Structures are given as C-alpha cells and as structure tokens.
Amino acid sequence: MKYSKKYISTLFFTLALVSTQLGAQNFKNTQQKVQLEDGDTFVFIGNSITHQCAYTQYVEDFFYTRYPDKKLSIVNAGVSGDFAGDVLKRLEEDVLKHQPKYASILIGMNDGEYARWNDTIFNTYKRDMLELTQKLVNAQVKPLLLTPTIFDTHQALLGENWVDKEKIPNMHYDAVLAYFGAWCLEQANLRGYGYADLHGYLTHYTREARKKDADFTFIPDAVHPEYDGQLIMAVALLEGMGVDTMVSEIEVVKKEGLWNYASKNGILSNEKSEALEFDFKANALPWVVPADAQYAYNLTNADSRLGLEIIRVVGLEYGNYHVIIDNITVGTYSHMDLAKGVELQNNPRTPQYRQALAVAELNKKRNEEVIEKIRDEWLLRKGLANPELMEEEEEEEDLSGDPEHQRYLRLREIGYERYVQDKFSKVIQELETKSKIMVDAIYEINQPKTLHYSVVRADK
Structure with a gap:
C-alpha cells in the first residue's frame, strides 16, 4: 500500500507532537533556585559529614544574614555512619516531622563500603536513593541531590585512614564516589531536582592548593573535611541553590x-x-x-x-x-x-x-x-x-x-x-x-x- 506525501507528513507531525507531549509529562524543568519564604523549613540529610555541623552552619549563616526578614527553620539531619537505607528508617521522625519545603541529601560516602567498584553495592545505593527521593516528593518536599564529597587518596596512601593502605592503590574509591555523583546529576536532570557538585568543588580547590603545597589536604583522615573543606562544600551548595549574590x-x-x-x-x-x-x-x-x-x-x-x-x-x-x-x-x-x-x-x-x-x-x-x-x-x-x-x-x-x-x-x-x-x-x-x-x-x-x-x- 502506498501513502501520499501529505499522509506521511501528517503522520510524522502527529508522532512528533505525541513525543513532545510525553516528554513534557515525564520530564521536569531543572530546578534553578531554592525559593525560601518566611516560615519555611530546609533540612540537611546526611551522614557523619553532615553530623559535623560545619557546612550546614555556614549555609545557615548565609541565610540568616542574606534574608534577615525571613524567619527560617534550618534543620541538620545528619547521623554518623549512615547509608541511604539508614535514612529511610528515620525519615519520618527526623526529617518529615519538620514539614520541610526542601531537603538536601548528602549520602554515598559509606554506601560505597570503602571498596572497589561493585555493581551490587551501587544498585543498593541506587535503589535506596530512589526510594528516599520518592518519599520526599510524595511528602511535597523538593529534593536537592548533593554529590558525595571526595575520598582523599593522598591521605589514605599515607595511612591516615582506617582502610588498609595496601588496598588503596587498587581501590580507586574516589572514582567510585565520582560515579555515584554522576548518577546523582543524571537523576536531578531527569526528575527536575536541585543539585550541587560538592565533589567537583573539593577536587578543584584541592588541586589549586597543591600547586603550592604537594601535601596539602582539606581532609586529614581522607573522608571527613575539616572546616575549610566544609566551607568549600557550603559554597558549592549555595551556588547550586541559586541564592542571591548581592x-x-x-x-x-x-x-x-x-x-x-x-x-x-x-x-x-x-x-x-x-x-x-x-x-x-x-x-x-x-x-x-x-x-x-x-x-x-x-x-x-x-x-x-x-x-x-x-x-x-x-x-x-x-x-x-x-x-x-x-x-x-x-x-x-x-x-x-x-x-x-x-x-x-x-x-x-x-x-x-x-x-x-x-x-x-x-x-x-x-x-x-x-x-x-x-x-x-x-x-x-x-x-x-x-x-x-x-x-x-x-x-x-x-x-x-x-x-x-x-x-x-x-x-x-x-x-x-x-x-x-x-x-x-x-x-x-x-x-x-x-x-x-x-x-x-x-x-x-x-x-x-x-x-x-x-x-x-x-x-x-
């Protein structure tokens, strides 16, 4: 059976229109800015790096001084040693009870289990993160995905870490975390979540500092950034949130x-x-x-x-x-x-x-x-x-x-x-x-x- 040019043209137009409509239904615009108004709540979800109460404190300082006319509730919900699955267990009592408008998620350092790349480990992280973000969305909370911070291989090779330093050269754990971060970016793009690249910022400024001092580190134990490293994390998060800069x-x-x-x-x-x-x-x-x-x-x-x-x-x-x-x-x-x-x-x-x-x-x-x-x-x-x-x-x-x-x-x-x-x-x-x-x-x-x-x- 032959089809006229007019029929074929109409068919392609119809398919294109349906495709566009499906795309509009399945994908959301990238979140450009965190819009906090008077009375709103923001929660930091995380593990020990959030439990340190440093990058969270600097972000609080920013909001207290940049928006003094807005009375905000800013909540730290970090617990040392947590995996994404642990957050799910305490989500209702520790996060959702505050009825936040936004919640940032800094999870992944522990989820990789300080091991070489492993599909099973990653799939567990992915499953739990997807469940976590979906539960937030279901509760009308807007998620911001934060990449895991860096594993400072330099420090780990010096033995300044609990991982056997003989395993470090072939573990490539920072690369594992970078992959986790790339997955976070992919999900943020697909689902319209907020996003901030903490891993990229820490990597960049560590390299900058090591141009003058080869042994410089923001992370003496290879995992937990100290105050200066946490300030870099705060800068990355604030810029990812699209805050007012004037x-x-x-x-x-x-x-x-x-x-x-x-x-x-x-x-x-x-x-x-x-x-x-x-x-x-x-x-x-x-x-x-x-x-x-x-x-x-x-x-x-x-x-x-x-x-x-x-x-x-x-x-x-x-x-x-x-x-x-x-x-x-x-x-x-x-x-x-x-x-x-x-x-x-x-x-x-x-x-x-x-x-x-x-x-x-x-x-x-x-x-x-x-x-x-x-x-x-x-x-x-x-x-x-x-x-x-x-x-x-x-x-x-x-x-x-x-x-x-x-x-x-x-x-x-x-x-x-x-x-x-x-x-x-x-x-x-x-x-x-x-x-x-x-x-x-x-x-x-x-x-x-x-x-x-x-x-x-x-x-x-």
Whole structure:
C-alpha cells in the first residue's frame, strides 16, 4: 500500500507532537533556585559529614544574614555512619516531622563500603536513593541531590585512614564516589531536582592548593573535611541553590556639580547634594564565617561570589578619600578605586561586618552546644538499636574513659524500647527548645541598621 506525501507528513507531525507531549509529562524543568519564604523549613540529610555541623552552619549563616526578614527553620539531619537505607528508617521522625519545603541529601560516602567498584553495592545505593527521593516528593518536599564529597587518596596512601593502605592503590574509591555523583546529576536532570557538585568543588580547590603545597589536604583522615573543606562544600551548595549574590550597592555620581544617589537592595535617606554624606539601610548583611574557615573563604573568593557589598563614587577630584561609616573610617581609597567600586563585604572595620560576625559566632555556639548534641542523640539511638555496630567500635578502640560511652552502656541496660519511650523524645525536645531560643536571638541581632556614610578627602 502506498501513502501520499501529505499522509506521511501528517503522520510524522502527529508522532512528533505525541513525543513532545510525553516528554513534557515525564520530564521536569531543572530546578534553578531554592525559593525560601518566611516560615519555611530546609533540612540537611546526611551522614557523619553532615553530623559535623560545619557546612550546614555556614549555609545557615548565609541565610540568616542574606534574608534577615525571613524567619527560617534550618534543620541538620545528619547521623554518623549512615547509608541511604539508614535514612529511610528515620525519615519520618527526623526529617518529615519538620514539614520541610526542601531537603538536601548528602549520602554515598559509606554506601560505597570503602571498596572497589561493585555493581551490587551501587544498585543498593541506587535503589535506596530512589526510594528516599520518592518519599520526599510524595511528602511535597523538593529534593536537592548533593554529590558525595571526595575520598582523599593522598591521605589514605599515607595511612591516615582506617582502610588498609595496601588496598588503596587498587581501590580507586574516589572514582567510585565520582560515579555515584554522576548518577546523582543524571537523576536531578531527569526528575527536575536541585543539585550541587560538592565533589567537583573539593577536587578543584584541592588541586589549586597543591600547586603550592604537594601535601596539602582539606581532609586529614581522607573522608571527613575539616572546616575549610566544609566551607568549600557550603559554597558549592549555595551556588547550586541559586541564592542571591548581592548584599547591597550604593552609587553616587556627580552631575552638574551636585551629587546624585542610587542604591540596590537597600534604602537611602538624608542624602546631601553638595557633600558626600547620606544614610543607608541595606536589606541584608554580608556573609561572614568564623575564623576557622577563613582560608577556604579567601581561596574561593566566597565574599565576592556570594556577597557583593559595593560603594561606588564617580566624579571625585584626583586624590585619596576616607570612607566613614558611623564615625569609623573603614578604609582610604583613591578616586579611581572609588569610581570602579570598592567592595566592603570582607572589611572587618565596618559595623555591618561586625554585626554579621556576631551572627556567625552565636550560630557556631548554637551548633556546638545544641545541634551536635541532637545529632549525637540520634547516633546513640542508632547504636542502641544496632548494638553490634557499637561492639565493633569497642573492639577497635578503648572507650572506657569516654563519658558518652558510659552513658550508652547504662542505657543499653534499660533496653532500646524503654530508652525511646522514656528518654529519647524528652532529650530531643529540650535541645530543640534551646535551639529555638538561640535562633530567636540570632534574628534579634541579624536585622540591618540604618548607617551614616560620608566620603571625605584624606589629608595630604
């Protein structure tokens, strides 16, 4: 049977239309930006690297200072040693009870079982991750898939790890984790999830640092990034979330002998047209992190990439000028520097920097004194539910002088069921209440203030 050209053309058009419609039904747009509004909750799901309460803390600092008008609930749900399957067991109580709008998932370091590539191991990881993300979606939670962080083979070859260093050369464990990460990217693309490449960022900046020091590492034990490594993870996650990168911008231009003012992300007031003097209240504070992460903060140019705070003055006469904020000279700059724009976000002399640092220091205290204890209690619960795990740890090291281990032994006597019924919820509730009080205090000190600016000629 012969078909006319018109029939064939119509058939192909119809098939193309059906294909397009099916594609629209099966695939979603890539998530471009995390949209958190006042009252929303964000949860970090993870293992020991999340349990460390470091990259999570730096991301919290960012949100507390960039969006001070939005009261957010940010929850750490990391438990040391967890596989994706372990997260599934605690998902309802530890994650979904908070009714999050978004949840990031940093799982995989343990799932590879510190072994060479193995199809069975990967298929278990894949199965559990698919179930985990689907359960989140079913609960109206938007997942963000984070690649596993790096296994620092350099450190492992030095024996700075629990894996037998004789096995390291042929294990290629970092390549296993990279494959897990590539699968996360594939799933994020197919399903429209959020995504951040922590593995790629850590690999890149480790290579950058080793151009000057061949033995440099962000990860002394090959697995757990220390503070600087965790800051790099935070940068990767924030950029993957598509956060707003501008703190504020002030521009003053001289026209026909008078100063004209404009600003972004803030409110100008009391501007003087004949002198460089004005008040300004920004909508945000700069992103400031504690001193223990400053090396990576500078290495990644995190301040400029994720928190530009600029003052620009065009039309000054040749010379140098003081920038003064609330009667404090925060810097002296040439007329050319001011015309290009001076960045203030990493200037410790500004009132707004000191205010943001106070936020970071209080949040660090909150994480060390409260959040880590919440995560430790979840780890204790896992140990009581699986005593064989603790027995392995007891065989590997002497825990006789550890007060937390002594508490574990006492609780083991009363049994897992009684512990969960009589003690666990009470401890968690008390700690969460303390955390809320400290978050309320953060929201009292993170509110931007109206500051008085002036630019005056420096003495010759």
